[in-house]
Amino acid sequence: MNIDNERKEEILEKSRQLQHDEGMEYAVEKGTMLGHRYTGSIGVLLILLSLMAGEMLTIYALLTLFSVHHFGEFFSHYRHFKQKRYIVGFVFFGLISGAFFAFLFVRDIGTLQGWWG
Numbered sequence: 001m002n003i004d005n006e007r008k009e010e011i012l013e014k015s016r017q018l019q020h021d022e023g024m025e026y027a028v029e030k031g032t033m034l035g036h037r038y039t040g041s042i043g044v045l046l047i048l049l050s051l052m053a054g055e056m057l058t059i060y061a062l063l064t065l066f067s068v069h070h071f072g073e074f075f076s077h078y079r080h081f082k083q084k085r086y087i088v089g090f091v092f093f094g095l096i097s098g099a100f101f102a103f104l105f106v107r108d109i110g111t112l113q114g115w116w117g
Contacts, residue, residue: 039069060104067097 043062050058074089 064100067093071097
């Protein structure tokens with residue numbers, strides 16, 4: 001019994017020295033997951049409402065935001081984990097978000113210049 005207590009104290013001391021709180025890490029991960037779900041749900045709802053209203057530029061803007069979000073997520077995962085599987089994701093979403101943004105930019109400038117109605 002005394003050995004178990006010593007072992008527990010040793011583990012706690014090592015954990016304190018590392019300044020690594022697994023409970024806090026779990027809470028942050030859980031909060032991030034819930035944030036993704038809520039953001040995705042509201043985004044899908046906004047896209048559906050935009051479809052019903054015929055607002056295609058709003059849909060493109062929302063898709064740009066989604067793709068930029070995923071680009072950042074894949075990029076940060078790659079930088080942290082250094083796994084090549086994340087390269088595919090951030091390159092794909094980088095290209096998609098760049099294409100959506102370029103379309104919106106050209107469309108907006110074109111509207112200002114009278115190219116599109």
